[in-house]
Amino acid sequence: MDQVAEAAGVSRATVSRVINGAPSVDAKIREMVQRAIADTGYVPNVAARSLVTRRSNSVALVISEPDRPDNHSFLNRIFTDPYFGRITAGATSALRPHDIHLVVIPTDSTDHHQVVRYLRQGHVDGVLLISSHEQDTLPRQVHDLGIPAVVSARPTSPIAVSYVDVDQRLGARLAAEHLLNRGCRTLATISGPLDIPSGLDRLDGFRAFLSTRGFPSVPTIEGDFTRAGGEAMARRLLAQHPNIDGLFVANDLMAEGALRALQDLGRRVPDDIAVVGFDDSSAALDCRPLLTTVRQPVEEMAAEMAEVLMAHIATPGRLPRSVTFQPSLVIRNSA
Template sequence: MTSDQTPAQRLPTLEDVAQVAGVSRATVSRVINNIRNVDPQLHKIVWDAVSTTGYVPNRAARSLVTGRTGSIALVVSEAENRAADDPFLGRFFSDPFFGRVVGGVLSVLRPSGVHLALTLAGDEDACAKVVADVRQGQVDGVVVLSLHPHDTLPRLLADAAVPAVLYGRPAAPMPISYVDVATYTGAKLAADHLAARGCQHVATISGSVDMPAGADRLHGFREAMAKQGVAYVPSYDGGFTHEGGERAMERLLAEHPETDGVFVASDVMAQGALAVLRDHGKSVPDDVAVVGFDDSSAALASRPQLTTVRQPVEDMAAEMARLLLARIDQRANRTTSVIFDPELILRASA
């Protein structure tokens, strides 16, 4: 209509919509944000104008005045003054776990229109920057995947009292929200299953015991076995890696060749353990039954496929997002924890 026939040059603004609709900017804003009552007739006129102009709100402008960005960060943190070229983060990213978390978080964020920004916090500086970012409103809150028990980020976040949710219980008690899986229950599932199979000589390959997940899975398993009347369960630390699982299984077979049932605290380690068992000519599950933990894609890729304790990663990640959004919207201002029940997935290995 006007002489402004240069397409893709200037984007429609609220002002343009207002002009087309014949109302004020304020009214359009009210309609779009569903604030206060607007005459239903005007309501329709405004929406029509929005679609004819092809208007989309400008995030930056909105953020500037509301002080909210409509985006949260997924922080992968492992700050413990690790060398910059340490391949640890690289290894983490190639673990399916990361992708599953992303998928879960996005499933909640997408409907609400909130953006997900990815951030790596590899050292103390980066952690400080994450905290600064959320305090300064560059993001509205953070969802944290903390990879290391001595990671300083959870503490910083708790102290700053910013909206944040952790995946997994923090290594030390602190006022911060988190989601987790009921590890003891999961370990018990594994123990009871091995006992029910009639395993007489049960052992375990644990994760790093300085991590909550590692310690809990080990203690939970021992406790459950104790309830079954088994006073002692040999354990070997596999450090949550494939190679660690192999080494642990080698030692286990050398020191306890009578073993006929193993609870391995992660599927990735279990995959390594299975390879070693095969090399030693042990049949799984007939000679040795193996139960894993996580139900990651490694469980399906293993031969035989792993019987494992399922950790509902996607659901847990989705809950993280929900908790965070609630906190940001002030619908909840207390720290909360949500614990998920694990499930025993029966496959071929036990």
């Protein structure tokens, strides 16, 4: 930096001002400094900068997955579910204009300690926390750290924290309505894990709406949000209730598996049985027939999370607030 200052014939302070875009610099001097920077190939030292600004200009995207008793590692699940790619894309797009970097940290409950230590050390200015598991203690721990944070869904315990969510119940209702409108009269659902709020809310919303329309009870089977789980649950569901003609599956990945099971069982979709998914992820387009599904604007939600987080970082005392997005129905070929 001293080199640059000397090359431009100014003081370090002025070089700093130019780099940080301070308005009070003469245009000519600014230009000289910029040329000097280009000539010397100078790159600011981030450590020194954050030492004084107490900003790292990066935020963590912590993806907290419960450890389930299956043979797939949580990393594998995270990198296989298109949902997380959309989250990353959305957050990145919002952060990039502010030149803030995203550090992706996948975790399961076994290394919460590591994550907390990382956050405490001040590597990042704030946290985007993707946590859906009800028993997950990470939201509370992060909250107690006092570091700015935004959570991806309504927290299960009453923590004063900002969050962004989609109206899950409304989404389920859209699915139910559509199935009824098509003429389906024997509805069923493969729910998500019931220890996850989104799983619970979608099931609740689906049942609640149907009961107002004269369907007091609906065959339900609990799934795990994976493709293989969807396939297995569909098989089991149809074995128990062979005459189902409308199926709501709580996410697209399971719906993809369910469609495969239905095909194996010789059911035509949507003629014999109509299927509606949830998410509108890329998996919906991998399905045959193409999946009718409830669209969750995941990218926009992640971007909003990032915006809210940046606001919290900029204004430390800011009160938590929540933002709810509306889902919409995307009609394709499966229903």
